Structure formats: C-alpha cells, structure tokens
Amino acid sequence: MSLLRTSVRPVAQAVKAASTRSVVASNNYATLREIEMRLKSIKNIEKITNTMKIVASTKLSRAQRAMQDSRVYGSTSEEVFKNSEAVSPAEGKKLLIVSSSDKGLCGGIHSQISKAVRARLAAEPDCDLVIVGEKAKIQLARTYADNIVLSFNGIGKETPTFSEALIVADQIKALETKYDKIEIFYNQFKSGISFEPISVQAYTEEELKTAPNFSAYDIEEDLADDLTEFSLANAIYWALAEGYACEQSARRSAMDNASKNAGDMIGRYSILYNRTRQAVITNELVDIITGASSLE
Structure with missing residues (x-):
C-alpha cells in the first residue's frame, strides 16, 4: 500500500501542477485578448483624432479668411463711433452677448469665455445675457440661468456669414427690453496656438x-436706428468669425x-502585448514538457 501511495504521489503532484499552469495560461489568454482589444480600440481612436485634425486644419484656412473679412467690417464700424466720440452712459440696463458654438473637442475655449462672462456678472449681476452656442449656454446656465433672455444654436456650424449675424441682431432688437449698453464677449484669435477672451x-x-461729432457724418437722425x-x-x-x-x-x-x-499608448500596449504573448507561449511549452516528462 505504501508503495502504491509512493508511486501515485508524483503523478498527482504533476497533475495538480499541470492544472495550476492551465489556469494561469487561461488567465494569460484572457489578459492577452483584453490587451489586443484595447490596442485595437486605441488604434481606432488614433485614426479618428488624426482625421479630425486634418478636417480642422482644412477649415482653419477658410476660417482665417472669413476672420480677416470680419475685421474689416468690425473695425470700420468702430471707427465711425470713435470719430463721433460716442460715450456709453454710466448707468442703465446692460446686455452681454456671448459668442460660442455648439461643438466640443476643442480644449478649454468655451470654458475660458464662460469664465470671463462670470467675472463680469459677479461685478454686475443685473446684466442680461444673449448666448450664441450651446456650450457656453450649458456652462452659464448653471449659475446664471435667470439672466439668459435669448439663446441661439446652430449658428456658425460652418464658416460664419453676415446673414447669420444679422439674424441674431434682429432677434436682439425685437426684445421688449431696451438696453442702454451692449457688450459682446468672444475669443480673439492671436495665433495658431493662442487665443484670448475679450469684449x-x-x-x-x-x-x-x-x-x-455725429453731425460730421451728415447722417439723418431717422437712419440712426438702422445704422x-x-x-x-x-x-x-x-x-462669430474670430471665435470660429x-x-x-x-x-x-x-x-x-x-x-x-x-x-x-499604442507603443506601450504593443510592448505589453508582446511580453504577455511570450509568457503564454512559455507556459504552453512548460505544460508540454511537464506532460511528456510525467509519461516517461
């Protein structure tokens, strides 16, 4: 009986070790499969981000041309008021127009403009808000929902046009409240990697x-509202053009x-995948050698 137990014990131990290695091997197979799936997912994400980068680069050139045109419009209009020495009243109802967009995946561009508007509202909490773009609306509505009197979405999906700006201006003019002061917040384009929220x-x-000096332009007073x-x-x-x-x-x-x-991440996961695959192959070789040795 003792001889039988002595002869059976090595075989039982070999079977136990083989079963333990098979569990480890199955776990390695699961881990290897998970790493492979994660690696494939990251590669797909890289393709998407590269495509979005190319699309943004293509749109940027058109956006810069529209921005240069808009600066001509804006600077010429500002020159009229500066030469006429127009001055804003110290008191009165004030309106803040916030220029944003509906799309994300562009860093902190929306949060910065919202931060600048919050700073102004903290100093002047009675200001009304007109917001262009869902991103800034969502951020500002958390703390200043009661200040929002008008909002727009779908403006500036592509390169902004003057007709879109005219629609916004018409809706603002149609509001029941008449404002004594109007200020527009937007992101000013500095360079390809730099922008600054200004008003x-x-x-x-x-x-x-x-x-x-308004009379110097020889404009009839009836046309002042249209102007x-x-x-x-x-x-x-x-x-809108600068923000876009x-x-x-x-x-x-x-x-x-x-x-x-x-x-x-692809580089790191590729190394991990190769090392895990090598470990799985090594475990399989050990199982084969152990099984062959137990049969001798």
Missing part, C-alpha cells in the same frame, strides 16, 4: 444721437495632442 462694445441709437442695428450685426459677425477661427485652431491642437497620446 467689444456695440453702441446703441441713443449713444450715437448724443455723440458730439446702430447694422453696426451691431457687424460686431456680432466679427465675434479660435475654435478650429484649438480643435486642431487638441486632436494633435490626442493623436500623440494615442501613439504613446
């Missing part, structure tokens, strides 16, 4: 009529960084 003033009809509405549309078009160029530039940079990070 520009849009003058009202009363400011134009009370300007000391201020046209200048408001100019300023909004300027803000900043958005495309920021999206290109964000997608470039995402593609680089995906490439780094």
Whole structure:
C-alpha cells in the first residue's frame, strides 16, 4: 500500500501542477485578448483624432479668411463711433452677448469665455445675457440661468456669414427690453496656438444721437436706428468669425495632442502585448514538457 501511495504521489503532484499552469495560461489568454482589444480600440481612436485634425486644419484656412473679412467690417464700424466720440452712459440696463458654438473637442475655449462672462456678472449681476452656442449656454446656465433672455444654436456650424449675424441682431432688437449698453464677449484669435477672451462694445441709437461729432457724418437722425442695428450685426459677425477661427485652431491642437497620446499608448500596449504573448507561449511549452516528462 505504501508503495502504491509512493508511486501515485508524483503523478498527482504533476497533475495538480499541470492544472495550476492551465489556469494561469487561461488567465494569460484572457489578459492577452483584453490587451489586443484595447490596442485595437486605441488604434481606432488614433485614426479618428488624426482625421479630425486634418478636417480642422482644412477649415482653419477658410476660417482665417472669413476672420480677416470680419475685421474689416468690425473695425470700420468702430471707427465711425470713435470719430463721433460716442460715450456709453454710466448707468442703465446692460446686455452681454456671448459668442460660442455648439461643438466640443476643442480644449478649454468655451470654458475660458464662460469664465470671463462670470467675472463680469459677479461685478454686475443685473446684466442680461444673449448666448450664441450651446456650450457656453450649458456652462452659464448653471449659475446664471435667470439672466439668459435669448439663446441661439446652430449658428456658425460652418464658416460664419453676415446673414447669420444679422439674424441674431434682429432677434436682439425685437426684445421688449431696451438696453442702454451692449457688450459682446468672444475669443480673439492671436495665433495658431493662442487665443484670448475679450469684449467689444456695440453702441446703441441713443449713444450715437448724443455723440458730439455725429453731425460730421451728415447722417439723418431717422437712419440712426438702422445704422446702430447694422453696426451691431457687424460686431456680432466679427465675434462669430474670430471665435470660429479660435475654435478650429484649438480643435486642431487638441486632436494633435490626442493623436500623440494615442501613439504613446499604442507603443506601450504593443510592448505589453508582446511580453504577455511570450509568457503564454512559455507556459504552453512548460505544460508540454511537464506532460511528456510525467509519461516517461
């Protein structure tokens, strides 16, 4: 009996070791499959981010051309009011127009403009808000939902046009409240990697009529309302075009960084996949050798 136990024990131990290795091997197979799936997923993400980077680069060139045109509109309109020495009243109802967009995946471009508007509202909480773009609306509605009197979406999906700005200006003019001061917040394009949230003033009809040098332009007072509405549309078009160029530039940079990070992850997971695959092959060889040795 003792001889039988002695002869059976090595075989039982070999079977136990083989079963343990088979469990480890099955776990390695599962891990290897998970790594392969993760690697495939990251490669697909890298393709998407590279494509989005190329699209943003293509749109950026058109956006910069539209931005240069809008600056001509905006600067010419501003020159009229500056030469007429129009001055905003110290008191009165104030409107803030926020230029944003509906799309994300472009870094912190929307959060920065929202932060600048929050800072102004903290100092002047009675200001009303007109928001162009869902991203800024969502962020500002968390704390200043009662200040929002009008919002727009679907504006500037492609390169902004003056007709879109004119639609926004018409809707603002149709509001029941008449504002004494209007200020437009937007992201100013500095360079391909830099932008800054700033504001520009849009003058009202009363400011134009009370300007000391308004008579120098030989404009009839009946046309003052049309002139201020046209200048408001100019300023909004300027803000939309600048913001759109900043958005495309920021999206290109964000997608470039995402593609680089995906490439780094692909490199790390490829090394991990190869090492895990080598470990699985080694375990299989050990199982084969152990089984052959137990049969001898």
